[in-house]
Each structure stands twice: as C-alpha cells, then as structure tokens.
Amino acid sequence: MDQLTNITQHILAISKGEDIALNVVVEALYDQLCQIANLQLNKLNPDNISATELVHELYLKLSHCMQFNANNRQHFLAISATAMRQLVIDQLKAKGREKRGGDLVATTLSDTKMPVLKNQLEILAVDEALSKLKNIEPKLSSTVECRYFAGYSEQETAEALGVNERTVRRYWTRAKRWLSMELTR
Numbered sequence: 001m002d003q004l005t006n007i008t009q010h011i012l013a014i015s016k017g018e019d020i021a022l023n024v025v026v027e028a029l030y031d032q033l034c035q036i037a038n039l040q041l042n043k044l045n046p047d048n049i050s051a052t053e054l055v056h057e058l059y060l061k062l063s064h065c066m067q068f069n070a071n072n073r074q075h076f077l078a079i080s081a082t083a084m085r086q087l088v089i090d091q092l093k094a095k096g097r098e099k100r101g102g103d104l105v106a107t108t109l110s111d112t113k114m115p116v117l118k119n120q121l122e123i124l125a126v127d128e129a130l131s132k133l134k135n136i137e138p139k140l141s142s143t144v145e146c147r148y149f150a151g152y153s154e155q156e157t158a159e160a161l162g163v164n165e166r167t168v169r170r171y172w173t174r175a176k177r178w179l180s181m182e183l184t185r
Contacts, residue, residue, distance in 0.1 A: 011076050014062075015069045025076065026059050033058065036081050039151045044088045044123050057087050074152070074160040078142070081150030089127045129182040133175065139163075140178065143171040 007028050013021035026033065037051035037058075061083050062068065070076040134141035139161065146157040147168075154165045154172075161168065 008072050011070050011072065019063070022059070022063055026055075026062075029073065029077065030055065032077060033080055036077060036150055037084055040081065040084045040088055040149060043149065044085070044092070049088070049091065054084055054087060058083050061087065071162070072159070074156055078146045078150050078152070078157075078160040082145045085127070085145070085149050089123065092123060125183060126179070129179055132182065133178060137174075137178070140171050140175040143168060144175045144179070147172055 007025060010021040010024045010028075014025065033055045034051045037054040041049065041051060041054065058080055062080075068079075070079050130141055130144060133144070142161055143157060146152040146160050147154075150156075150160075152160065154168045157168045157172075158165045163171075
C-alpha cells in the first residue's frame with residue numbers, strides 16, 4: 001500500500017473518531033502544513049506567532065473538533081488552511097480587544113479614536129466578507145480558501161472540491177468579483 005492511500009485511510013478514520021489517526025496524518029503532512037501556515041502568516045501578517053506554533057494550534061483545534069469530514073489529502077489540507085486562517089483571525093481580534101483594554105471601557109478627554117492598523121482592518125473585512133460569501137455560495141467560498149489561503153493550484157483546488165478545473169476557474173472568477181464588490185462598499 002502506498003503512502004498516499006495510507007494517508008487517505010487515516011484521514012477517513014479521523015471522521016470516524018479514531019484519535020490516533022489525526023496524529024498519523026499531521027505527522028505525515030507536517031511539512032505541507034508548515035508551508036500552508038507560512039503562506040497564511042505571510043498573507044495575514046500577524047505578530048508573535050510562528051508557522052510551527054500555528055500548526056500546533058491547528059492540531060489542538062482539530063483534536064477537539066466534533067465533526068471532521070475530509071475525503072483525501074487535498075481536502076484535509078484545505079480544511080487545515082481554513083482552520084489556520086480562523087486561528088489567525090481570532091488572534092487578530094483578540095489583539096485588537098487587548099489594545100482597546102479588553103472588556104474595560106475606555107474613557108478619553110477627546111473624541112478622536114485611536115488608529116488601528118489598516119492591515120488588520122483589511123484582514124478582518126476580508127474574513128467577514130468571506131463568511132457572508134460562505135452563506136450565499138459555499139463553493140465560491142471554498143474556492144477562495146483553497147486558491148488564496150491554501151495556495152492551491154487549479155488542479156489541487158479541483159481535487160479538494162471534487163469538481164473539474166474549468167469549474168474552479170469559473171468559481172474563482174465569480175468569487176473574486178463578488179469579494180471585490182463586497183469590499184468596496
């Protein structure tokens with residue numbers, strides 16, 4: 001049995017609740033997960049987190065996930081990229097709350113607001129827009145997650161989504177157009 005078939009079997013075992021399967025899959029795909037983490041960190045630009053830490057946080061998140069349904073290696077990596085993006089977004093949101101005093105109410109002598117990093121605002125806006133898109137067109141959202149956040153090629157995205165490459169190109173074009181319109185509002 002080749003390694004790819006073995007990984008696929010372990011991925012399917014994760015959805016059946018076999019705890020050891022997640023360990024095997026993460027270990028086998030660790031280098032690829034680190035590459036995806038680096039891609040996420042380069043796009044989202046958070047402070048104080050390394051690719052290794054992000055992969056470890058991913059492992060913890062997946063180990064506590066009640067429903068996990070990946071069909072193959074590409075699908076597992078796409079789900080992982082989405083989870084990593086969510087982890088980084090959560091960290092950015094928490095950092096923003098800390099800058100504003102957490103749960104404390106800020107009182108100032110002027111009405112001017114403290115400047116917030118433009119990059120963080122853009123990241124949060126894209127995340128919010130992507131959440132809206134997921135509710136409207138889940139396949140378009142999944143395409144963005146694969147192509148942009150996981151860095152997949154058209155072929156890899158097609159494999160992860162179970163569609164052909166022409167469909168991926170169509171989804172990608174529609175998703176970019178929708179996101180562009182949503183973000184310019």
